[in-house]
Amino acid sequence: MNEQVRVAVYAHFARTGNAPSVQDLSAVTGFAAAAVRGALDALHASRDLVLRDGRIVMAHPFASIPLGFSVMGANTLWWGGCAWDSFAIPHLLDEEPDVLVATRCPACDTPHAWVVGRDAPPEGAQVAHFRTPVARIWDDVVHSCANQRLFCSTECVEAVHEQPGYVMDLATLWRLARGWYAGRMEPGYRRRDPSSASAYFAEVGLHGPFWGLKA
Secondary structure: HHHHHHHHHHHHHHHHHOOOOOOHHHHOOOOHHHHHHHHHHHHHHOOOOOOOOOEEEEOOOOOOOOEEEEEOOOOEEEEEOOHHHHHHHHHOOOOOOOOEEEOOOOOOOOEEEEEOOOOOHHHHHOEEEEOOOHHHHHHOOHHHHHHHEEOOOOOHHHHHHOOOEEEHHHHHHHHHHHHOOOOOOOOOOOOOHHHHOOOOOOOOOOOOOHHOOOO
């Protein structure tokens, strides 16, 4: 039952850009509202989605609250949960070969937008800054995601953060996003364990203890 609810959550987000209600999920799955609520609690506990006050606020890479990014497809507009998630959406949805990702630099408010597709990283000299080390992201995942932002430059990062976390270029961000959520829309998906996550991070060019890797 939990897996049926999980897949229904993701399908609704993908189709509408919004989080489904308990009533939406009950109608799609045929489960009673109380059973759906129990499934959502279990999925929150397993980190397959994020609840606040009983509402779905995140089902990575989708979000129902603004966290700094908008992602526009051919027919749907999503909130991007963070830089990582915003770049991941076109890799997850077969019907969206590319999307328009838009944000503002947190330091100087300069607007930025990129067409992000599957074939190659978008061009640009901007950088992504991740504040929270990967091992601590789920301590407060909404706060962690809200602090995965895109800046004009390292100078803009340093204007906001006296002690920056991890800074990467757009190509590295694109590689990180490209395969991270592979299979998440399908039944039977399982989140990566620490070993496979570490291997993935190293494969896409990340390094150091911030990612749980050797320097």
